[in-house]
Amino acid sequence: MWQVKDYESEIETEAARLAELAGDVSVPVPTCPGWTLAELITHVGQTHRWAVHVLRNQVQERIWSRQVPSGLAEGQSGDAAWLLSGAGELLRTLRETDPQLPVWTWGPDRRASWWPPRMLFELVIHRADAELALGLDPVIPAALAADGIEELLHNLPSATWVTRPLAELGVEGATIHLHANDADGEWTITQGPAGAVEWARGHAKGDAAVQGPVSDLLLMLYGRRSPDALTVYGDRALLQRWLAAAAF
Structure with a gap:
């Protein structure tokens, strides 16, 4: 994987x-x-x-x-x-x-x-x-950051402290697409029932899409980088609400 x-x-x-x-x-x-x-x-x-x-x-x-x-x-x-x-x-x-x-x-x-x-x-x-x-800009090698995205998405459905607030969003079926512009990496996250999360590799159209360096995508998923620092398409409000609920 x-x-x-x-x-x-x-x-x-x-x-x-x-x-x-x-x-x-x-x-x-x-x-x-x-x-x-x-x-x-x-x-x-x-x-x-x-x-x-x-x-x-x-x-x-x-x-x-x-x-x-x-x-x-x-x-x-x-x-x-x-x-x-x-x-x-x-x-x-x-x-x-x-x-x-x-x-x-x-x-x-x-x-x-x-x-x-x-x-x-x-x-x-x-x-x-x-x-x-300390005022430093984190550097995470692209391959390592891509692995970090998949490791998080793999474990996210088991993180009950995340799935509970996600369930309260009421956005079942919503999709968020991540597109790395400096590495071979694209992922689509689909919000399932009861806070469950599904994901798949590859290009797809999402309700919200985020493009940027893969290290910034990883940091965004962990709540360490604002999506405002990346390129966002589609439903920005959905993205921000989802990220806030999925804070790890």
């Missing part, structure tokens, strides 16, 4: 990039309202430790990331060293785990192979959050 062949190497790269940004961790992160860089770093590192716990213990039932020990004292935030330590444990665990191992996930695939792409794009988006907080 996706173009990334070595998730572990990409995770290692992204974790190092995020750690490099963790200088003044008191900086607010506008794309994660209420967070500073300290809270963003802590969230990402805790997510890594959660994945390690699920995989090493072959967890079969839902467990929240906050239920997994972080190694931090009460009220303490993570720093760059703590982040890299957790990322190292995650990488070792992913490399040692059979991808076919049945484990719990919140997505549609209940195997260990679900975790590497999810952990990668969790890092990519939060690295972008840190860069935006």
Whole structure:
């Protein structure tokens, strides 16, 4: 489905990039309202430790990331060293785990192979959050961004915190078309019943269509880039309402 062949190497790269940004961790992160860089770093590192716990213990039932020990004292935030330590444990665990191992996930695939792409794009988006907080323009390679779009769309129907607000929009049957102008990538999202989301690759006409660099399309889907920064055709109001409801 996706173009990334070595998730572990990409995770290692992204974790190092995020750690490099963790200088003044008191900086607010506008794309994660209420967070500073300290809270963003802590969230990402805790997510890594959660994945390690699920995989090493072959967890079969839902467990929240906050239920997994972080190694931090009460009220303490993570720093760059703590982040890299957790990322190292995650990488070792992913490399040692059979991808076919049945484990719990919140997505549609209940195997260990679900975790590497999810952990990668969790890092990519939060690295972008840190860069935006510091006034930097995130750079996401086109192939990686295209994979990120498909990874999100693949998991979106299982994200109940997204499908519930989507169901309340009352736009069943509406379509949104995404067209990358710097890579081979086009996708059409169709809003289904009860908040369900379907998607397909390829050219199609949507009720709303967005064209732009594939990295900006990815950031838009995650609520990190306004559609105003891209070229929008058709029903702009539908697009904005859908993006607000699908905020991840």
